[in-house]
Structure formats: C-alpha cells, structure tokens
Amino acid sequence: MNLERTVRIKNGFLEITETKSEREGPKASRAYPIPAATVISLFSSHLKVVRGKPSVTGTLTEQEWKKQAMDSDDDLRPEEMVPLSQIPEWSDVVPVPKTTVPIRWRLVLEALNADLDEELDYVERIAKKNSKNYQIWHHRRWVSEKLGLMLQLRNFSLPGRFFPLMLKIIMPGPTGRLVVLLLLPWVLQALGGWEDELDYCGQLLEDDVFNNSAWNQRYFVITRSPFLGGLKTMRESEVKYTVEAILANPENESSWRYLRGLYKGDTQSLSNDLQVSSVCLKVLNGKTNHVFALSMLLDLLCHGFQANQEFRDAVNALRTSNADPPETDLAKAVCSVLEHFDPLRVNYWSFRKSKLPVSA
Amino acid sequence: MGTSAEEPPSPPPPLEWDQSSSDGEEPSPSTSISFDRDRHVAYLEMMYQMLPSYYQSQEINRLTLAYFTISGLDILGALDRVDKDAVASWVLSFQAHPGDKNQLNNGQFYGFQGSRSSQFPLGCDGVLIHNLSHLASTYCALATLKTVGYNLSNVDSKSILTSMRNLQQPDGSFLPIHIGAETDLRFVYCAAAICFMLGDWNGMDREKAKEYIIKCQSYDGGFGMVPGSESHGGGTYCAVASLRLMGFMEDDILSTSGASSVIDLPLLLEWCLQRQAADGGFQGRPNKPSDTCYAFWVGAVLRILGGYKLIDGKALREFLITCQSKYGGFGKFPGELPDIYHSYYGCTAFSLLEEPGLNSLSFELGITDVAALGI
Numbered sequence: 001m002n003l004e005r006t007v008r009i010k011n012g013f014l015e016i017t018e019t020k021s022e023r024e025g026p027k028a029s030r031a032y033p034i035p036a037a038t039v040i041s042l043f044s045s046h047l048k049v050v051r052g053k054p055s056v057t058g059t060l061t062e063q064e065w066k067k068q069a070m071d072s073d074d075d076l077r078p079e080e081m082v083p084l085s086q087i088p089e090w091s092d093v094v095p096v097p098k099t100t101v102p103i104r105w106r107l108v109l110e111a112l113n114a115d116l117d118e119e120l121d122y123v124e125r126i127a128k129k130n131s132k133n134y135q136i137w138h139h140r141r142w143v144s145e146k147l148g149l150m151l152q153l154r155n156f157s158l159p160g161r162f163f164p165l166m167l168k169i170i171m172p173g174p175t176g177r178l179v180v181l182l183l184l185p186w187v188l189q190a191l192g193g194w195e196d197e198l199d200y201c202g203q204l205l206e207d208d209v210f211n212n213s214a215w216n217q218r219y220f221v222i223t224r225s226p227f228l229g230g231l232k233t234m235r236e237s238e239v240k241y242t243v244e245a246i247l248a249n250p251e252n253e254s255s256w257r258y259l260r261g262l263y264k265g266d267t268q269s270l271s272n273d274l275q276v277s278s279v280c281l282k283v284l285n286g287k288t289n290h291v292f293a294l295s296m297l298l299d300l301l302c303h304g305f306q307a308n309q310e311f312r313d314a315v316n317a318l319r320t321s322n323a324d325p326p327e328t329d330l331a332k333a334v335c336s337v338l339e340h341f342d343p344l345r346v347n348y349w350s351f352r353k354s355k356l357p358v359s360a
Numbered sequence: 361m362g363t364s365a366e367e368p369p370s371p372p373p374p375l376e377w378d379q380s381s382s383d384g385e386e387p388s389p390s391t392s393i394s395f396d397r398d399r400h401v402a403y404l405e406m407m408y409q410m411l412p413s414y415y416q417s418q419e420i421n422r423l424t425l426a427y428f429t430i431s432g433l434d435i436l437g438a439l440d441r442v443d444k445d446a447v448a449s450w451v452l453s454f455q456a457h458p459g460d461k462n463q464l465n466n467g468q469f470y471g472f473q474g475s476r477s478s479q480f481p482l483g484c485d486g487v488l489i490h491n492l493s494h495l496a497s498t499y500c501a502l503a504t505l506k507t508v509g510y511n512l513s514n515v516d517s518k519s520i521l522t523s524m525r526n527l528q529q530p531d532g533s534f535l536p537i538h539i540g541a542e543t544d545l546r547f548v549y550c551a552a553a554i555c556f557m558l559g560d561w562n563g564m565d566r567e568k569a570k571e572y573i574i575k576c577q578s579y580d581g582g583f584g585m586v587p588g589s590e591s592h593g594g595g596t597y598c599a600v601a602s603l604r605l606m607g608f609m610e611d612d613i614l615s616t617s618g619a620s621s622v623i624d625l626p627l628l629l630e631w632c633l634q635r636q637a638a639d640g641g642f643q644g645r646p647n648k649p650s651d652t653c654y655a656f657w658v659g660a661v662l663r664i665l666g667g668y669k670l671i672d673g674k675a676l677r678e679f680l681i682t683c684q685s686k687y688g689g690f691g692k693f694p695g696e697l698p699d700i701y702h703s704y705y706g707c708t709a710f711s712l713l714e715e716p717g718l719n720s721l722s723f724e725l726g727i728t729d730v731a732a733l734g735i
Binding site: 210211212213216217219220224252253254257258260261262264295343344345346347348351 | 636
C-alpha cells in the first residue's frame with residue numbers, strides 16, 4: 001500500500017492531502033485544511049515576523065519559498081524581529097493549548113520530512129560559522145525549555161545531539177505580509193509521546209556506557225516522562241539495569257552516580273536495598289576497580305546500613321598494610337583503604353574519616 | 361677602568377616565535393617545569409594590543425575577550441602594560457543609554473553591548489538606534505572597569521539595574537538579552553555578579569534566583585545549566601558563586617560543623633573532588649578528558665566551600681604545566697596551542713594554587729581581590 005502525502009500552503013491554509021493507493025485498487029484521497037492562523041497560534045509566543053518582501057505576492061512554488069527562507073535568514077537582523085504578541089494584526093490569535101493539538105501535525109512533519117536533511121545541513125552550516133552566536137543556540141533549545149520535552153533524534157542517529165532542528169515555512173500572514181515560521185519538527189513529533197525515549201537512552205548507553213550525558217538523559221526521562229510513572233515506580237527496574245552496567249564496568253563513575261541518584265532524597269531506602277549493598281560486595285570481592293564500591297559502601301554505612309561479616313572480610317582483604325591495627329569501625333576501615341586506593345583524594349578520605357561519628 | 365662608556369643594558373631577547381611550528385604541527389609541550397609568568401604576560405599583552413584573525417568569528421564577544429586579557433594581566437601583576445584610562449573609555453562606549461526614564465520599562469535591558477559591530481548601524485546623529493545589551497557583556501564590562509580601577513559609582517547603575525529586572529523569568533532564571541535567547545545559570549551568575557559589583561540588589565529577585573539554582577542541582581551533586589540537564593563544571597561554578605554572592609551561602613561552609621545548606625553539600629563536595637582525574641587535571645564532567653579551565657571552574661567552587669585543601673595540588677600543578685604553551689598562555693589540553701580563554705583560566709588556576717607572584721582572586725567575582733575591593 002502506498003501512502004502519498006503532499007502539503008501545500010494555499011490561501012492561508014496548510015493543505016495536507018493523503019492519497020492511499022492499493023496496488024491494484026482505487027485511490028482514496030483526503031484533504032485536511034488547517035488554517036495558517038492555527039499553525040501560528042500554536043507557537044505564537046515564539047514566532048518572529050520579518051519585513052516582507054513587497055514584491056512577492058500570491059502563491060509561491062516550493063523552490064521560491066525555500067529561496068525566500070534562505071534569503072530572509074541572511075537579512076534577519078535582531079532589531080527587525082518582533083514577538084508576534086506585539087503585532088496588532090495578530091492580537092486576536094490565541095495560543096492553542098498543546099493538549100488539544102490534533103494528531104495531524106505529525107502529518108505536516110512527515111510530509112515535509114524530505115526537506116529535513118537539507119534543513120539540517122543548512123542549520124549546521126550556519127551554526128558552525130556562528131557557533132558563538134547565541135541566537136542559533138537559542139532557536140535550538142527554546143522549545144525544550146518552554147514545553148519541557150525531550151528531543152528524539154534517532155531518525156538522524158546523532159548520539160549526544162539533543163537539540164532540535166529548524167524548519168522554515170513561509171506563508172502569507174493575515175495582512176499579506178510574509179511570515180517566517182521557525183517550526184521545530186521534533187516538537188510536533190514529540191507531542192506524540194515519550195514511549196521510545198527510554199529505548200533511545202538504552203541505545204546510547206549500549207554504544208558507550210561511559211557516556212555521562214546519556215545517563216543524565218535517562219534520569220530525565222524516567223523522572224519526567226508521563227508514560228513511565230515516575231522515579232519510585234521505575235526504581236526497581238532501573239536499579240537492576242544499573243547494577244548490570246556496574247558489574248560490567250565497575251570503574252564507570254556515571255553508573256554509580258546514577259544508582260545513587262535513583263534514591264535521591266531517600267537515603268534510608270538506599271541503605272536498605274539489597275541490590276545496592278550486594279553489588280558493592282560483588283565489586284569489592286573482584287580483582288580490581290574497588291574505589292567506587294568502597295565509596296558507595298561508606299555512604300551506605302553513614303546512612304545506617306548494617307554490614308555483616310562478609311563486608312568486613314571483603315574490606316579487610318583490601319587492607320594493604322598489616323602493620324596497622326585493624327580498624328574496629330568498618331567505616332573508618334573503608335576510609336583507610338580508600339586513602340590507599342584513591343591517593344589523589346587522600347585528603348578527602350582522611351577528612352571523611354574525621355567526620356565519622358565516634359564509635360561507641 | 362671607566363674610559364669606555366657603560367654599555368646600555370641590552371634589551372631582553374625577543375621571544376622566539378617558532379615559525380616552523382605554526383604550520384599545523386603539534387608543538388612539543390613546554391619543557392618548563394615552572395609557571396612561565398613572563399611568557400604569559402607577553403602573550404596576554406600581545407592579545408591586548410591586537411587579536412589574531414581567527415578571533416574574528418568571536419567579535420560579538422569582544423568585551424569578553426578584553427576581560428580575559430586585562431584581568432589576566434592583573435592576576436599576573438602586569439597591569440602596568442595596560443592603558444587604564446583608555447580601557448575604561450573603551451568599555452564605557454559600549455554602554456546602552458536609555459533616551460529617557462520611561463524607556464526603562466519598555467522591556468529592554470540597558471546594559472553593555474559586547475562589541476562595536478553590534479552597535480552598528482548608528483542613527484544619523486550617531487545615537488544608538490538599537491539596543492543589544494547582553495548580561496554577559498555587562499558582567500565583563502563591569503569586571504574590566506573594576507580591574508582598571510574605574511569608580512563604578514560613575515556608571516549609571518540605576519538604568520542597568522532597573523532594566524535588568526526585565527530579563528528575569530518567572531522561574532528565577534535570566535534571559536541574557538531582551539530579544540530572546542536561552543535562559544540558564546550562566547546569566548543568573550552574571551546578574552548576581554552585576555548586582556554585587558554595583559552594590560545594589562534591586563536588579564533581581566534573589567529568592568527566585570535561589571530557587572532556580574536549587575532546581576539545577578543534579579542527582580549526582582553537581583549543577584547543570586538548566587534544571588534536568590547534565591551536571592557540569594561551569595554550571596556548578598555559576599550556581600555556587602551565585603549563592604555566595606547573593607548571601608545564601610556562608611564563607612568556608614565546610615569548616616562549620618552542623619552548617620545547614622539549601623543545597624546538598626556533601627554530594628556536591630564529592631562530585632567536585634571526583635572531577636580531578638588520574639592525570640591530575642580537572643574534568644568538566646565524569647568520563648571526560650581533563651581541561652585547563654576546569655581547574656578554575658571546579659577549583660573555585662572548592663575554594664568557596666572551603667574544600668580546596670582536599671585536592672591533590674601537586675598533581676594539578678603538574679597537569680597544568682603540561683598545558684602551558686611555550687608561546688605563552690595555556691591550551692585546553694596538554695600540548696595544545698594557547699587561546700585567550702584557557703590562558704586566562706590557566707592563570708586563575710595558578711592563582712588558586714597560590715603560585716608566588718600572582719595576585720589573589722575573588723573566587724566568586726572572577727577578578728583579583730584588589731580589583732574587587734576597589735582600592
């Protein structure tokens with residue numbers, strides 16, 4: 001089955017025509033006219049109006065529109081850009097609450113998808129030449145701040161690039177002046193949902209488990225996604241996921257921090273979680289890379305974790321000097337071991353030791 | 361015997377600018393094991409006189425580059441190389457003045473613009489017709505003025521502070537410029553520093569700003585630039601320095617047992633200390649390579665908290681020396697060619713390490729103590 005979509009801008013409407021054709025069957029077409037005013041109202045607080053080129057009237061071909069977009073961008077001077085809300089002709093346009101945006105916006109995006117690669121190139125070229133020009137970065141990030149949504153870039157396979165693309169449409173505004181819309185297509189896409197975000201994070205981490213940004217993004221998704229139920233709901237499965245990552249690479253600071261972060265604000269549960277203490281023990285009994293496990297154990301002990309003999313044995317096995325009398329206090333012993341295994345931070349571990357409550 | 365006239369002292373040998381090395385070859389790292397003060401002075405003085413052509417793309421931030429250069433010379437005790445009056449006049453020429461008092465509430469920010477080109481075109485009577493004042497430029501302007509000893513009471517602070525409020529967002533963050541841009545911790549910091557330097561907190565709502573900062577603390581203890589974003593050395597500096605400037609964090613807080621804090625202090629401390637990597641340098645984020653500038657961004661946070669003594673200063677110093685360029689200045693990574701930004705932060709890092717001969721810094725203001733005190 002073939003699905004063809006075309007988008008036209010005609011007389012102030014965005015007209016999307018879908019044509020489905022079975023291989024040997026009839027064609028069915030539907031047209032969705034969407035008033036340009038509605039498109040604009042969705043982003044009215046973020047649209048800029050530029051001085052229209054007086055010579056252009058009537059309908060334009062796609063080529064002409066693209067050329068307009070290219071040209072006007074070069075002409076854009078900050079002082080000519082005015083927020084839409086300050087233009088009297090647009091005063092009756094009211095922003096549409098995002099929950100009522102119809103699903104057909106995805107059609108706009110997909111239909112225009114063919115332009116996105118080129119658009120991306122264009123944006124990238126501008127951005128590279130003007131990397132210090134804050135306006136470029138602003139355009140790339142404003143929506144994530146305003147709408148609080150995460151970017152999905154998997155279609156473009158760009159790990160680490162979490163910023164949106166720009167897409168420009170030029171259409172006549174209500175008074176016939178040209179309006180340049182800076183639409184961010186991923187916003188439209190993201191309005192559909194967060195479902196795939198966690199998968200995407202998993203993919204990034206599979207590519208590079210040391211990617212700290214990816215761990216941070218994962219945290220953002222599990223805590224903010226309306227589809228996943230929040231941190232508490234996700235905690236158990238996330239702990240399991242993180243423990244696996246830790247066991248594979250115990251020297252990876254990001255995974256340990258993430259594990260601890262899963263218990264943010266709830267250190268009691270952190271010290272009570274058997275998965276956490278047991279991964280510490282496993283790593284301590286391993287051949288190498290003990291530092292983060294020791295540091296986690298120290299935190300657990302400080303938050304009331306009751307260590308059994310297995311832990312004592314594991315820490316004692318790491319003691320390097322038999323000359324020093326063994327510390328009766330496990331937390332103090334951990335600090336001593338850390339002073340040896342993490343010499344860069346010897347002053348810190350000594351400081352931690354000094355802050356420990358005096359053992360009874 | 362005294363019959364021949366005394367030879368005048370020969371001028372110091374010119375620095376050898378090794379032409380062969382400028383063809384893209386990796387220069388060998390400086391073989392010096394000490395802080396090369398004289399070379400850094402020469403480098404910064406050269407930048408003060410004229411910027412190399414590859415800085416053209418950063419022309420919009422010229423005032424920032426000036427701040428790095430002049431404050432850098434100040435730290436090195438070489439401010440005599442600078443024409444202080446000329447600098448002050450130059451900086452003041454970037455100030456955007458409102459036409460009349462009523463304009464202060466038109467939503468625009470009347471501070472300092474970052475560059476001459478951003479002031480163009482001027483009106484036919486030479487008056488500024490558009491205002492692109494930027495918070496970062498304003499911070500750099502005031503910091504530079506203080507550095508050259510200009511009395512800030514001569515600056516029209518009322519306009520700056522009154523109009524700066526227009527940039528603060530409902531969530532406490534700041535836009536850097538009224539026409540719109542990203543809002544993040546950098547501009548909260550700029551706003552706080554501006555208010556502090558002008559001695560007047562009417563320019564911002566401190567409580568709201570504090571709330572925003574708190575939201576930026578990540579699950580790992582560091583601070584991201586915006587809530588939810590990855591914790592980062594620069595963001596962490598902006599957060600902690602802002603809290604300190606605004607009066608929400610007491611001095612040397614780690615030494616005060618039982619001190620309460622609006623942020624998670626133990627987690628922050630450990631995050632900062634973990635930023636010192638195996639090579640002795642500081643990284644901006646976990647699992648990233650060490651970079652000269654984080655020796656300041658993270659180091660200054662530790663200084664503010666009273667935890668700097670917990671780092672391995674010797675290892676840090678050794679790392680920074682490998683980033684020191686034989687041309688003067690510092691590069692980002694060992695062996696790299698110098699740039700103004702990393703040169704400045706390399707010098708500030710050595711000041712934090714209390715290198716003899718360097719002036720001490722106001723950690724939260726980013727200028728020398730002497731400049732901060734306005735003596």
